[in-house]
Amino acid sequence: xxGFGNVNRTLVRLLQEKTADLRRRQIAWRITGVATxxxxxxxxxxxxxxxxxxxxxxxxxSLKATAPRNVRDWLHAAxxxxxxxxxxxxxxxxxxxxxxLRAALEAGAHAITxxxxxxxxxxxxxxxxxxxKGLSFLFESSVMDGVPIFSMFRDSLPAIHLxxxxxxxxxxxxxxxxxxxxxxxxxxxxxxxxxxxxxxxxPMHDIEGWDAAVKVAALVTVLMGEKIALxxxxxxxIRGLSGEAVRAARESGHPYKLVCRAQRHGNGIRASVRPxxxxxxxxxxxxxxxxxxxxxxxxMFPGLAITEINPGLEATSYGLLADFIRAVSD
Amino acid sequence: xxGFGNVNRTLVRLLQEKTADLRRRQIAWRITGVATxxxxxxxxxxxxxxxxxxxxxxxxxSLKATAPRNVRDWLHAAxxxxxxxxxxxxxxxxxxxxxxLRAALEAGAHAITxxxxxxxxxxxxxxxxxxxKGLSFLFESSVMDGVPIFSMFRDSLPAIHLxxxxxxxxxxxxxxxxxxxxxxxxxxxxxxxxxxxxxxxxPMHDIEGWDAAVKVAALVTVLMGEKIALxxxxxxxIRGLSGEAVRAARESGHPYKLVCRAQRHGNGIRASVRPxxxxxxxxxxxxxxxxxxxxxxxxMFPGLAITEINPGLEATSYGLLADFIRAVSD
Numbered sequence: 001x002x003g004f005g006n007v008n009r010t011l012v013r014l015l016q017e018k019t020a021d022l023r024r025r026q027i028a029w030r031i032t033g034v035a036t037x038x039x040x041x042x043x044x045x046x047x048x049x050x051x052x053x054x055x056x057x058x059x060x061x062s063l064k065a066t067a068p069r070n071v072r073d074w075l076h077a078a079x080x081x082x083x084x085x086x087x088x089x090x091x092x093x094x095x096x097x098x099x100x101l102r103a104a105l106e107a108g109a110h111a112i113t114x115x116x117x118x119x120x121x122x123x124x125x126x127x128x129x130x131x132x133k134g135l136s137f138l139f140e141s142s143v144m145d146g147v148p149i150f151s152m153f154r155d156s157l158p159a160i161h162l163x164x165x166x167x168x169x170x171x172x173x174x175x176x177x178x179x180x181x182x183x184x185x186x187x188x189x190x191x192x193x194x195x196x197x198x199x200x201x202x203p204m205h206d207i208e209g210w211d212a213a214v215k216v217a218a219l220v221t222v223l224m225g226e227k228i229a230l231x232x233x234x235x236x237x238i239r240g241l242s243g244e245a246v247r248a249a250r251e252s253g254h255p256y257k258l259v260c261r262a263q264r265h266g267n268g269i270r271a272s273v274r275p276x277x278x279x280x281x282x283x284x285x286x287x288x289x290x291x292x293x294x295x296x297x298x299x300m301f302p303g304l305a306i307t308e309i310n311p312g313l314e315a316t317s318y319g320l321l322a323d324f325i326r327a328v329s330d
Numbered sequence: 331x332x333g334f335g336n337v338n339r340t341l342v343r344l345l346q347e348k349t350a351d352l353r354r355r356q357i358a359w360r361i362t363g364v365a366t367x368x369x370x371x372x373x374x375x376x377x378x379x380x381x382x383x384x385x386x387x388x389x390x391x392s393l394k395a396t397a398p399r400n401v402r403d404w405l406h407a408a409x410x411x412x413x414x415x416x417x418x419x420x421x422x423x424x425x426x427x428x429x430x431l432r433a434a435l436e437a438g439a440h441a442i443t444x445x446x447x448x449x450x451x452x453x454x455x456x457x458x459x460x461x462x463k464g465l466s467f468l469f470e471s472s473v474m475d476g477v478p479i480f481s482m483f484r485d486s487l488p489a490i491h492l493x494x495x496x497x498x499x500x501x502x503x504x505x506x507x508x509x510x511x512x513x514x515x516x517x518x519x520x521x522x523x524x525x526x527x528x529x530x531x532x533p534m535h536d537i538e539g540w541d542a543a544v545k546v547a548a549l550v551t552v553l554m555g556e557k558i559a560l561x562x563x564x565x566x567x568i569r570g571l572s573g574e575a576v577r578a579a580r581e582s583g584h585p586y587k588l589v590c591r592a593q594r595h596g597n598g599i600r601a602s603v604r605p606x607x608x609x610x611x612x613x614x615x616x617x618x619x620x621x622x623x624x625x626x627x628x629x630m631f632p633g634l635a636i637t638e639i640n641p642g643l644e645a646t647s648y649g650l651l652a653d654f655i656r657a658v659s660d
Contacts, residue, residue, distance in 0.1 A: 021489045147634065148486035155485040156478035158655040159351045160648070283616060283637060291633075300648040303621075303639025304477065307613060310632050318490070318630040325488040 002071075002100055003086040004036045004053070007114050007141070010317035011084060012050050018321065027328055033078030041068045043077035071100050075107040082327060084320050085113040091210050091230070094121035101137065105129045110327035112320055114141035119218040120230070136330060138323035143215045144169060144292050146319020147308045151326070153223050160298050162223050164263035167294030168287050169215040172199045172206035173238050173258040178288045180246040181255065186239070198290060208237035209258065209273040216260045216271050219294075224262070226269050234272035241275055253280050257287070260294075283307070332401075332430055333416040334366045334383070337444050337471070340647035341414060342380050348651065357658055363408030371398045373407035401430050405437040412657060414650055415443040421540055421560070424451030431467065435459045440657035442650055444471035449548040450560070466660060468653035473545045474499060474622050476649020477638045481656070483553050490628050492553050494593035497624035498617050499545040502529045502536035503568050503588040508618045510576040511585065516569070528620060538567035539588065539603040546590045546601050549624075554592070556599050564602035571605055583610050587617070590624075613637070 001008040015022070015029055022029065030047030042048070042065040052058050068074040075083065083104035087097055094117030101111040101118055102125075111130065113119075118126060119139050130137040140150050153162070168174055175198045179189030190207070193199035205211055213233045220228045238258055249256045254277035262271040278285045283305055287293045295305040308315065331338045345352070345359055352359065360377030372378070372395040382388050398404040405413065413434035417427055424447030431441040431448055432455075441460065443449075448456060449469050460467035470480050483492070498504055505528045509519030520537070523529035535541055543563045550558045568588055579586045584607035592601040608615045613635055617623045625635040638645065 018489050025488075147631065148482060151486035152478060152482055156481035156652070158355075158652050158659075159348050280610075281616060283613060286611060286613060286616065295639075300644050301477065301638060302642060303637070305635075305637040305639065307635040307637065308631060308633070309625075309635065312632060314630050322486070322488050329488075 001031060001034045001084045001086070003088075004034050004039070005086065006313060007086040007316050007320070008034075008084055009054060010313050011086075011320050012054060014314060014317050014321050016050060022325070025325065025329065027325065029324075033074055033080060035071075035074060041070070041074040042066070043068055043074055045077070045079040071103045072107065075104060075109060080104065080107065080109040082110045082112060082324060084324075085111065085115055085118075086320070087115060089115055089117050089205075089211075089214065091117065091205070091214055094118045098122045098126070101126055102129060105133055105135055105137065108133065108135070110136045110138070110324075112136075112323045112327065113139050114316055114320060115139075116142035116214050116218045120214055120221060123218075123221050136323075136327040138327060139218075140323050141316045141319030143218050144294065144306070144308055145311050145315035146317070146322060147292070147306060147315070148319075148322065149219070149294065149306060150222055151322070152306075157298070157300075160300050163297045163299065164261070165219060165223075165294055165296045166259060166261045166284070168257055168284055168292055169260050169294065170206055170209075170212040170258055171290040171292065172203060172211070173209075174287070174291070175199070175289050176207070177238060177241075177246060177256055177258070180241070180243045181250045183243070183247070185243045186241065189243075207239055209235045212258060212260050212273040213271075216262055216273060220262050220269050220271060224264070224269065226264075228262075228269050228271060232271070234274065236274035238275055249277050254278065255280075255285050257284050259284065263297075331361060331364045331414045331416070333418075334364050334369070335416065336643060337416040337646050337650070338364075338414055339384060340643050341416075341650050342384060344644060344647050344651050346380060352655070355655065355659065357655065359654075363404055363410060365401075365404060371400070371404040372396070373398055373404055375407070375409040401433045402437065405434060405439060410434065410437065410439040412440045412442060412654060414654075415441065415445055415448075416650070417445060419445055419447050419535075419541075419544065421447065421535070421544055424448045428452045428456070431456055432459060435463055435465055435467065438463065438465070440466045440468070440654075442466075442653045442657065443469050444646055444650060445469075446472035446544050446548045450544055450551060453548075453551050466653075466657040468657055469548075470653050471646045471649030473548050474624065474636070474638055475641050475645035476647070476652060477622070477636060477645070478649075478652065479549070479624065479636060480552055481652070482636075487628070487630075490630050493627045493629065494591070495549060495553075495624055495626045496589055496591045496614070498587055498614055498622055499590050499624065500536055500539070500542040500588055501620040501622065502533060502541070503539075504617070504621070505529070505619050506537070507568060507571075507576060507586055507588070510571070510573045511580045513573070513577070515573045516571065519573075537569055539565045542588060542590050542603040543601075546592055546603060550592050550599050550601060554594070554599065556594075558592075558599050558601060562601070564604065566604035568605055579607050584608065585610075585615050587614050589614065593627075 033043040126137040259276040363373040434441040456467040589606040
């Protein structure tokens with residue numbers, strides 16, 4: 001496990017809870033390596049104690065672990081079959097996550113990530129590398145938590161043609177807009193979102209639409225099979241909206257949402273992330289708070305929408321668990 | 331192809347349109363048998379001419395076909411690898427569709443159906459028979475047209491626990507309610523739905539909630555792994571609603587919908603189909619006309635909704651095509 005914040009910690013809990021179900025699928029697990037800035041690279045091929053790992057601020061010395069010095073040595077020391085990569089996003093080039101996932105595949109481990117940077121910047125390369133090794137590169141948790149969007153298109157919608165999509169893919173801005181509709185100013189609503197742990201300490205990445213734009217790029221890359229540069233996505237955040245404007249829009253029956261869009265256009269893709277006023281008859285208008293939606297337009301279904309309502313902590317980690325089951329069952 | 335109405339006719343068109351895509355998947359196809367009340371059982375292992383089949387009222391004699399006398403002889407004469415069963419529903423016991431699907435599996439053909447009767451009345455038996463023969467029994471098109479609900483739970487949501495669901499699964503009643511909201515009486519709205527081909531000549535099956543109840547039973551059987559008798563589903567249709575009541579409910583912000591529900595309760599399932607008033611903040615309130623929705627409650631996602639908006643003729647037939655690709659690719 002690379003990164004040991006909420007996502008991988010909750011994954012440990014899910015692995016424990018689903019152990020019997022996994023055993024029925026002939027899957028056994030142990031955690032043989034964890035790496036974080038605080039812990040460094042630690043490994044024990046016999047398995048680290050999950051309960052100790054889940055204790056807050058446990059002393060590293062209480063684990064019988066070795067301490068390799070880089071990702072390659074760590075993967076080797078851990079005898080890893082699977083890498084769960086859950087570090088934070090680097091929008092510009094997806095590094096160092098890409099190098100870590102590449103190292104995993106080269107070391108013979110499935111590469112599973114919750115990080116959309118590698119999907120946008122190295123999808124083709126990592127898929128090809130995984131294929132050549134008979135391994136999987138999977139990333140279900142990188143967009144819309146662990147809702148099975150990528151898996152659905154890959155496994156359940158064969159021979160379908162995706163014309164475009166639109167949706168609400170960033171929770172932070174959606175929570176802030178919901179707060180503003182209820183009477184708060186932008187600053188008050190942001191502060192509240194930070195207090196409940198939805199918005200990050202540095203929220204500009206979300207507020208300026210970067211997070212949503214990277215998700216659009218990930219969906220376009222994987223589901224539409226098209227290359228798209230981030231700077232070709234028209235991007236406008238929610239910073240320019242006042243509380244008054246947001247409340248007036250809701251009252252007029254056309255609330256503001258930070259809407260993501262992508263559509264085929266000639267040989268390319270037109271994509272945008274920007275505040276739009278949507279009518280109440282549009283399912284997007286009713287997706288509030290941390291809920292997400294994506295509305296797909298395909299040649300077989302003119303409208304197929306997936307909505308994730310009030311996700312909990314499990315949602316993202318479940319995507320990693322599902323990818324794990326897929327990878328080792330194939 | 332057993333039954334040759336809209337569903338299988340459109341499937342022929344989709345097979346033609348997607349031939350290049352199928353070829354890339356190493357899949358070739360030809361239609362070696364068609365059976366309907368008008369045509370009888372006709373077969374030609376060299377392939378019947380799809381264009382002739384799609385012509386209305388073509389003379390059967392224009393096909394170079396043999397005419398076996400029952401389903402077993404027909405499957406044998408057609409040298410069928412796959413049966414597409416798209417006959418009409420028998421609510422009470424799922425026959426004769428079950429016998430036809432059984433015959434296909436026994437003859438070494440994958441059994442694919444758009445018919446929910448066999449799912450409710452013979453899911454376990456047909457799955458076991460298919461397994462024992464190394465074949466597939468698939469039925470994606472039996473609920474919510476071809477939207478990949480069954481496939482999503484089977485392939486994309488491993489180790490998840492479904493607690494319950496609710497949704498709008500019958501188009502005819504939803505179209506009638508939409509028409510009543512726009513000012514029509516029940517009778518006027520039904521007549522209009524019949525004129526546009528949404529409601530059947532004998533619409534009682536839909537109006538009294540039978541179609542929706544069978545869909546609930548199919549979802550409970552397959553996704554929740556529980557047996558459920560149709561007569562244990564609390565069932566009330568929309569016949570008791572007046573146009574005035576429907577319009578007053580919409581105006582009050584709590585429109586009527588024919589809501590399907592199932593929920594685990596102790597060791598069993600509580601399920602119902604009945605008109606309910608839903609608040610506008612509920613995504614069900616905005617699902618109009620022929621659109622459908624199902625809202626799943628699972629241990630990993632408290633709310634995961636799939637909405638099918640304004641499906642066309644392709645939607646159901648696409649489910650058969652997707653099942654076909656799954657069956658022959660496994």
